[in-house]
Amino acid sequence: MRPRVKYTVICRHKNEYPVSVMCRFFQVSRSGYYDFVHRLGRPEKDAALAEIIAEQREHSFRTYGYRRMWLVLKKRGTHRNPKTILRIMEKYGLLAEIRRRRKWGNLGQQAHQYENLLDRRFHADRPNSKWVTDISYIHTRQGMLYLSMIRDLYDNSIAA
Template sequence: MGSDVSKGRGSLFSKADRKAAESGDRAERVETTADGECSAKKIPFRIAGTGARAAQYRTIDHHKEEFEVKGMCDFFGVSRAGYYAWVKRLGKADPDQERMKQVQVIYETSHKTYGYRRITIQLQRKQGLRINHKAVLRLMHKLGIRSVARKPSPYRKVEDLGTYHRYPNVLDRDFVASRPNQKWVTDITYIRLEQGWAFLSIIKDLYDDFIVGHILHDRNSIALVIQTLQQAKQNEKVTDGLVLHSDQGTQYTSQAYHVLTAQYNITPSMSRRANCWDNAPAENFFSHLKEEYLRHFPFPTFEQARQLTTEYIHFYNYERIQLKTRQTPYETRCLSL
């Protein structure tokens, strides 16, 4: 057996055997990923390569009494010099030991609130140590410590939620409608209050720019858009084929919104990601509201904001003349009946 190993890749460690072993390693990595661990491709090559090389050296050292070192080095594709250098390092103390102690002391003194940046500053100022922040971060990883001042975010991407719905861009910037209640657009805007914020949800008919529904609330929630759609349905006769366009906000990707639009036989349409121009008519209305009216009443209370938005929407629908039609939205709407 030993003579076979000494031949390198000739017999026991042939190219076919090595390829089979590498294929097996890749399969194991895929299985590990499927089990929920970090994908290997997300590990930096420098770190992953160092860890794999150390594992190869440990395997060679473990079987050095059974097989020749040269043959095993050839099989793993590593140099004998590298292996023997690794062996020499085994008997030496960890060169990071002293600095790790210093990092640990500062970390404990800060009540575990310091991250690598503050620890780096403390090492440089208090102990006169010349060290890079990346080195401190590496030492903290070795110690298994991190700042408790910032916890990992509990929020997940909406794609990870089971109730997430995404719709195609059916409207596709075709903002012209041939009749009322054929194409609607909807959106939410923020209104700064004396204390906090208010959230205005509206639905606008693209035929005549008439605001068919609007709700002001102190929370930007799914209920806000649901109530707006319910109000619009009560105010208007909705027939099959109505397209309701929105952005990709979580309210519009929710299960409740999905169920309600299906119940009303409404076809949801959705803007492309981070593309406000796909919902330009809704944005245009909010611009008129804030520029023509709300900016004259800075920091209102919630009740004042409710009154102001109601007054302006009534003015916008029934009194404000549109230059493109020379009529109010209500007049244009009446002429279509």
């Protein structure tokens, strides 16, 4: 059990039992306990920097790791050691969300494989003779959006 947890338990029960007895029981020093109590009243020294990091994290869509965050803060005039930035980001849960590349792999056997009718001839002599389709994936904060359209190659108009 971490000393911080032990100190919290001692602090909760200090009115019921003597502090020195509880410190002996938990095998922690009394000076460490009183130092912990003294720190409780003080504001967190990293809180202001953590707020700035959290703000920048939202601007970067939670993709910046500690190195890029360090560079951004440095450009803004906040000079800290990169390891300090890493420690604060770990402490407050502000590390980048790692986006893994999606593995498409083999999605199963297709029932029928169609032949290539266009054969890279993307010019049409009359309307509605050659249609092509395309799917675009749009990443947003709410999730993935899909844009699918059918185009007429004669005049590049959208058929559907």
